[in-house]
Amino acid sequence: MKNNQDTLQRFVFENTPVRGNLVNLTSTFQLALNKQSLPSGLRQALGELMAASALLTATLKMNGSLVLQIQSKGLLKLLVVECNSDFGIRATAKWTGDVNDQQSLFDLIEHGQFMITLDPKDGGQAYQGIVPLEGDSISAILENYMLRSEQIDTKIWLSCDGNAAAGMLLQKLPETMNQVTQNEEHAEHDVDTWNRVGHLASTITDNELLNLPTETLLKRLFNEEDIRLFEASHTAFFCSCSRESVANMLRMLGPDELNSIIEEQGQIEVNCDFCNTHYKFDKVDAIQLLVAEVTTPGSSKVH
Template sequence: MDYLVRGVATDGSFRIFAARTTETVEEARRRHNCWPVAAAALGRTMTAALLLGANLKGEDILTVRIMGDGPLGAIIVSANANGQVRGYVQEPQIHLPSTPEGKLPVGAAVGRGQLHITRDLGLKEPFTGSVELISREIAEDMAHYLTTSEQTPSAVSLGVLVDTDNSVVAAGGLLLQLLPNADEDVLRSLEENLAKLPQLSTLIKDGETPEDIINRVTQGLDIKILESNPVCFCCQCSRERLENLLIGIGKEEVSSMLEEQGGAEVNCHFCSEQYRFEEEDLQRILVRIEEQTK
């Protein structure tokens, strides 16, 4: 089972999160029929959203939007306080040549643009922060956002390994955040350990756990593991919600569907679940629209 671990330095100098998200990313890859570069980009973003959302509570929701001008188009991901994440990429079936190092060209596929992170904490208005994409490889962009927009010096590492059959064989991530009282010795140790850290996807493929990864990064430092929680792909869409969506688009559109198609098929962007509304369903929806306009 995929899960996320949250820890903190015993001296309060930093907090650290690590997650294994292999099955979660594979579920998204399968649902959207992503080709490798899209699977890697979407998987990194989903993992990042889970790491950033590890401190959410109750009904809090975090949404990550990567709006690049590359062939992938937009990447939209949403995570909640229960470790559930969902997401999609606008163009899941694109192919680009590998980089000279033999890696998936995520940066080229994302392109230039902006990263937006919205935290809906149940207040009157959600908070949204935005930064320009710098590396377009997602991990560095997330660290840049946290450091500049939220004033929390952070290191982020994300990895997705895709097999030759397009399936995801390993995925995970690490988030390290310095707290105000971190001293130079702690910073130096963390920097040295991070510099020696192998690719996360390789570690996870080889069987290392989130706890193992945290131990690698915090070697020589005292930490306390606070909790370990499962994470998964989960969409909150339902037939009722999509019926309300049809009501929202209005009488003219629903009448057109009824006359021209005799029904409607509505797909959820986040999970690709398909909902079929037959003729009698649309007639009932038209009645509800009429009742609301009285």
């Protein structure tokens, strides 16, 4: 087993504004998607989006969840990945019609848009950004979003072979007010560093990204750079669904809708798209739903 499986590692280029993250998702990827029957192209795309979600979460100072979504009016309706601040990740896809293993993500998209949601815990203000899809890869879409919406220079490399997913992110942090007053020579040095490490990183291959241990990969790419590598964080598949959260969702349908479903079907059945857990509510359960209070208010969160 590679020593970097299911890990996220941050690193910085010393005395520069450039930072980076590396992630490998192996069992995390398999546990998240093996219960879902996905065409190869969508499985690969979700793997790349899962890796991207961990890379971006590692750049945030937030206790909560980051949700990445690609929505489309084509055969693909939705790709969605959620990563919490402990690097618990879940993912799923929705599509219509016949999608075969030879079709890529971009064969299935029409009039697509990319959405990123930051959902803090403890009642913090949620943030949502929506932009048109720009780019011919998930990496390009994310880079364009970060530059346009966050004004942060970002380079992302993603790979998925159907059994594991991996990614690398580089960012040039924006200048502070103090840095703006620094001499032009120092500013030019920062730009030169950013351009140089970006060029070096662009030589990475999918095989290296997926299979090389973190320290070996960094040495291969940036042998002459002064890099500080931080302690690894661990990733895992995690689904936040529960019978309680499903019950609260059903309560929001209202008594008329709940009674109609019970009369027609005899029970209410809900399946979690992320983990495939099946929830059943019989007539007695439905009565309890109607008399109990909703324990958590509705929100923009993915249930």
